[in-house]
Amino acid sequence: MPLNYCLLVLAAPVSGHTSLTAARFGAALLARGHTLERVFFLDNGASNGLASAVTPQDERSPQQAWSELANTHGTELVLCVSSAVKRGLLDAAEAQRHGFPSATVYPGFTLGGLGLLVEAMQSADRVITFGAAG
C-alpha cells in the first residue's frame, strides 16, 4: 500500500551524515512508489538549504541531494523561517526585509512557518524524524 510520508530534519549537513541519510531515505521511499509531499527542516536542520555552502569534491552535497527530490518528484523542501533567518538563510523577501543584498537559499528550498509541518503531519501516514546526534 503506498503511504504518504513526511520527513522532519533536525540535523545540520555539516554535523555528520544524518542529512544525507535522510535524503537517501526520501529517494528510496519514492522509488518504492510512496509519496513524499513535504520535508520540513527545523532548528540546525534549516542549514541544509544554505546556497553558499561548499561541499568537498569527493563528498555528496546535501543541498543537491535534497533539491534532486524537489526537481524529480515535486517534494516541497520547507525551511522553518525562524530557524533559517537566524542562521543566515534568507529568501528574496527576507533578504530585502533585513537589508541584505541577495538571497542565500538554495534553489528548490522555501521558507515557511511551523504550520506547514503541522499540516504535513495531518495528511501523513508516517512522519520520520532525522534528529540531531547525541
Added chain:
Amino acid sequence: MSTTADSGVLVVTRHPQPGRSLARAALDTALATAAFDQPVTLLFLGAGVLQLLPQQDSASVGVRNLRKVIDSMPLYDLEHYYVDAEAAEHFGLTAEDLPSGAMLVDRDAQRSLFDNHQHILGF
C-alpha cells in the same frame, strides 16, 4: 492512560537548555501544533527534564528562559505534559520544583505514550 492510537502527535524532548537550541525547537513545535487545534502530547525524557528546573535565569548567557515558555503553555491549551519520573529523581527534581502541569510517568506509562500516538517527533 486514556490515550488512543489516534491521539495525534507525541513530541519527545530529551535535551536540556541552554547549551543547545533543540529544546526550544521541540517546545515551538508542540505549541504550533496546539495552536492549529491538533492533538499534541509533550514528554520530557532523560536530560530533557532539566528544562523544568525552577528559577532559571538565562539572562547572563543571552538566551531566552525556557521555563517561562513552559509556564505559558496553558495559554495554548497545553495544560498537562508528561515527565520521565526516573530522570526527575536522577536529577534531583522534586514535585515542588515541577510546574503544576507536569505529570510524572514511569517506564510503562512512557511505553503506552509511544504506543498510543499516531506520530512521534524525537527532539
